[in-house]
Amino acid sequence: xxxxxxxxxxxxxxxxxxxxxxxxxxxxxxxxxxxxxxxxxxxxxxxxxxxxxxxxxxxxxxxxxxxxxxxxxxxxxxxxxxxxxxxxxxxxxxxxxxxxxxxxxxxxxxxxxxxxxxxxxxxxxxxxxxxxxxxxxxxxxxxxxxxxxxxxxxxxxxxxxxxxxxxxxxxxxxxxxxxxxxxxxxxxxxxxxxxxxxxxxxxxxxxxxxxxxxxxxxxxxxxxxxxxxxxxxxxxxxxxxxxxxxxxxxxxxxxxxxxxxxxxxxxxxxxxxxxxxxxxxxxxxxxxxxxxxxxxxxxxxxxx
Amino acid sequence: xxxxxxxxxxxxxxxxxxxxxxxxxxxxxxxxxxxxxxxxxxxxxxxxxxxxxxxxxxxxxxxxxxxxxxxxxxxxxxxxxxxxxxxxxxxxxxxxxxxxxxxxxxxxxxxxxxxxxxxxxxxxxxxxxxxxxxxxxxxxxxxxxxxxxxxxxxxxxxxxxxxxxxxxxxxxxxxxxxxxxxxxxxxxxxxxxxxxxxxxxxxxxxxxxxxxxxxxxxxxxxxxxxxxxxxxxxxxxxxxxxxxxxxxxxxxxxxxxxxxxxxxxxxxxxxxxxxxxxxxxxxxxxxxxxxxxxxxxxxxxxxxxxxxxxxxxxxxxxxxxxxxxxxxxxxxxxxxxxxxxxxxxxxxxxxxxxxxxxxxxxxxxxxxxxxxxxxxxxxxxxxxxxxxxxxxxxxxxxxxxxxxxxxxxxxxxxxxxxxxxxxxxxxxxxxxxxxxxxxxxxxxxxxxxxxxxxxxxxxxxxxxxxxxxxxxxxxxxxxxxxxxxxxxxxxxxxxxxxxxxxxxxxxxxxxxxxxxxxxxxxxxxxxxxxxxxxxxxxxxxxxxx
Numbered sequence: 001x002x003x004x005x006x007x008x009x010x011x012x013x014x015x016x017x018x019x020x021x022x023x024x025x026x027x028x029x030x031x032x033x034x035x036x037x038x039x040x041x042x043x044x045x046x047x048x049x050x051x052x053x054x055x056x057x058x059x060x061x062x063x064x065x066x067x068x069x070x071x072x073x074x075x076x077x078x079x080x081x082x083x084x085x086x087x088x089x090x091x092x093x094x095x096x097x098x099x100x101x102x103x104x105x106x107x108x109x110x111x112x113x114x115x116x117x118x119x120x121x122x123x124x125x126x127x128x129x130x131x132x133x134x135x136x137x138x139x140x141x142x143x144x145x146x147x148x149x150x151x152x153x154x155x156x157x158x159x160x161x162x163x164x165x166x167x168x169x170x171x172x173x174x175x176x177x178x179x180x181x182x183x184x185x186x187x188x189x190x191x192x193x194x195x196x197x198x199x200x201x202x203x204x205x206x207x208x209x210x211x212x213x214x215x216x217x218x219x220x221x222x223x224x225x226x227x228x229x230x231x232x233x234x235x236x237x238x239x240x241x242x243x244x245x246x247x248x249x250x251x252x253x254x255x256x257x258x259x260x261x262x263x264x265x266x267x268x269x270x271x272x273x274x275x276x277x278x279x280x281x282x283x284x285x286x287x288x289x290x291x292x293x294x295x296x297x298x299x300x301x302x303x304x
Numbered sequence: 305x306x307x308x309x310x311x312x313x314x315x316x317x318x319x320x321x322x323x324x325x326x327x328x329x330x331x332x333x334x335x336x337x338x339x340x341x342x343x344x345x346x347x348x349x350x351x352x353x354x355x356x357x358x359x360x361x362x363x364x365x366x367x368x369x370x371x372x373x374x375x376x377x378x379x380x381x382x383x384x385x386x387x388x389x390x391x392x393x394x395x396x397x398x399x400x401x402x403x404x405x406x407x408x409x410x411x412x413x414x415x416x417x418x419x420x421x422x423x424x425x426x427x428x429x430x431x432x433x434x435x436x437x438x439x440x441x442x443x444x445x446x447x448x449x450x451x452x453x454x455x456x457x458x459x460x461x462x463x464x465x466x467x468x469x470x471x472x473x474x475x476x477x478x479x480x481x482x483x484x485x486x487x488x489x490x491x492x493x494x495x496x497x498x499x500x501x502x503x504x505x506x507x508x509x510x511x512x513x514x515x516x517x518x519x520x521x522x523x524x525x526x527x528x529x530x531x532x533x534x535x536x537x538x539x540x541x542x543x544x545x546x547x548x549x550x551x552x553x554x555x556x557x558x559x560x561x562x563x564x565x566x567x568x569x570x571x572x573x574x575x576x577x578x579x580x581x582x583x584x585x586x587x588x589x590x591x592x593x594x595x596x597x598x599x600x601x602x603x604x605x606x607x608x609x610x611x612x613x614x615x616x617x618x619x620x621x622x623x624x625x626x627x628x629x630x631x632x633x634x635x636x637x638x639x640x641x642x643x644x645x646x647x648x649x650x651x652x653x654x655x656x657x658x659x660x661x662x663x664x665x666x667x668x669x670x671x672x673x674x675x676x677x678x679x680x681x682x683x684x685x686x687x688x689x690x691x692x693x694x695x696x697x698x699x700x701x702x703x704x705x706x707x708x709x710x711x712x713x714x715x716x717x718x719x720x721x722x723x724x725x726x727x728x729x730x731x732x733x734x735x736x737x738x739x740x741x742x743x744x745x746x747x748x749x750x751x752x753x754x755x756x757x758x759x760x761x762x763x764x765x766x767x768x769x770x771x772x773x774x775x776x777x778x779x780x781x782x783x784x785x786x787x788x789x790x791x792x793x794x795x796x797x798x799x800x801x802x803x804x805x806x807x808x809x810x811x812x813x814x815x816x817x818x819x820x821x822x823x824x825x826x827x828x829x830x831x832x833x834x835x836x837x838x839x840x841x842x843x844x845x846x847x848x849x
Contacts, residue, residue, distance in 0.1 A: 037318075194683030197641055198746065202697035203670050206662060216687050300687055300730045 041293030108233035111171035119179025127187030186218035231287035311368035339523030411449035569770035579781035594647035622797035
């Protein structure tokens, strides 16, 4: 029989100390683990870094001026000089696609950030205080969600005017209900948790308890939402531009490029629509893949 | 009937392969009740899951043989195994509410099992289900047949789970902590029922529990498990009187029983003399006619119906009651997290009942009344390290600067016996006992004069409970705090408290000196509580101090 346990009153802590001695891993090691354990996340991160790099250095990397026209080179198919071909006025499609990354990414980041902040505030208030406040906020959100969201966004841009800021506002508004509902649910289940009561015993006001103690616990599921929403926001911005609401030509933007290129598909110039569309798809795909990995990264409980 | 030889079970985890059970030998005769006792992580539940081949994902049986009535349970097909589960071997789970499907009536859930094993046809399924409910002594079984799990009490749900387990007349019943989370009187009723049914039907049973006292009362033979191995086995009385393994001795010591002092819970080597403390007659807390009424759907519900109690400076008062007695509501009102409906709470001469709970967070008396919560896991913010958790009250109420903060946190950790390097861990990286220590350290950080303890040891293993209770005794003497100890367990309360108040249905039914309440209970309810607690057999005399 095993007689090896030291018989001190504290051996319980000593024991589990030994068991969990290797537990003290930092965030960096955790990041590596998440990436290594899940190749899909790794792929998503590589693509994500690529997109960010395009957004940051696209202007410098582009082989041609995205706005420079050249009548002689119009409607060239993809070649060594023009990887993605040229459009009807001779602009290099590859350069335009690359340069457009910054604009599309900025619109979606701004829109998602805006809806994240507003949705978190509304959802936090509704989930924490409940009562009539909760009911009123919920009905307002229900009203927003009752519209076909893209049509609502179209309406907002059409009413406010055709500018990039208004695309951001419109995309943010139609996304707010998703964040608000998520935060509301996450806050609501933790409202009476032991650590929340303990925080109040430590002298925290209710607002502080909500902001410092409860809200950060809602972050892991929020990250999934953020990443899915990023893709969706890019699509939304491109969609608005596609139908002529939003970014105006000749600014390079994926949605407009697809819209312009669509006219030429019938006549065989497929590269005008396909390459921006493909780029758009990869961007959306990347953000959709990123979600689960991001959640694993912000959740300290996964860091075992 | 059942024989297990050399069983080994392991799990594939992020850190590689972890062995959960090693070299388990077990044999069970017909009609025998075998107890497997162990603390969390000892592998006792995993072994029983392995018998039924229902291990969690990543788990596998790596070696050994399992024979049941001549069948090799490791070799037979999954289809045959499905026939065996429920009809030959069935299981009662720890949490009855989780074991029942919440959106189906209990009757239809019993019928499922009967039909699955061809014990009933669609004509007589209902009749047989009602019979099964009657067998577990559910009153009004015809009506309960249509009830949903949420409409039944915890004890009632466990009876339904037992009815499902026994519906097909299995030969072997495995009960995995069948009474954890149930009130002590309900526990007794459920365990008596299980024992009677097993005896009546000539079944065998394996009772898995962390409670040595409970196992001793209901089992013919007990096996003690630790870290995936069996360290000792024997009959309850001999195990208690002559535990040969050091771990068994520690468990036996840690099980509270009548007449022993709190230090006797610890292993003999750790029994330092109890610290002296001074009791004063000055009243610290004076509660008069405290009530709490909630607005329920069907009119107002009175959770606390006018209770009065006093706590002197340095005194420890126990507040005992079962679920629904209003003891937790009372504790929340006293710690000023909840506003009372009426009554007064005079603390150090100042009535604090009138101060709204929201405003009390910044009241100067906030640091004087603190609380240790029931569930240590739930009471720690999952995103804060132990250090951040301890810093919270010190920064908010203690107004400590950064340099003082660090040394004070380390001082607190030392005080509760938490190794300093654990301070940078998140709650999920700490064991149950360590989390309890963090919770206690946080509560005493501001040196409160009144500490309210809401079942601080309910979720802990007995040996850790023993350590934590003794820690509380030491801290009380050192810091001169008064305790209000809220618990369902009179035997634990007695160890720590000078005075005991028994609550039932929102009222105080008895209030007396701890010793006289234990030796001479006046109210029938107090007597019922005392007799329902499992009484472990006597230990050998030399073990006493």
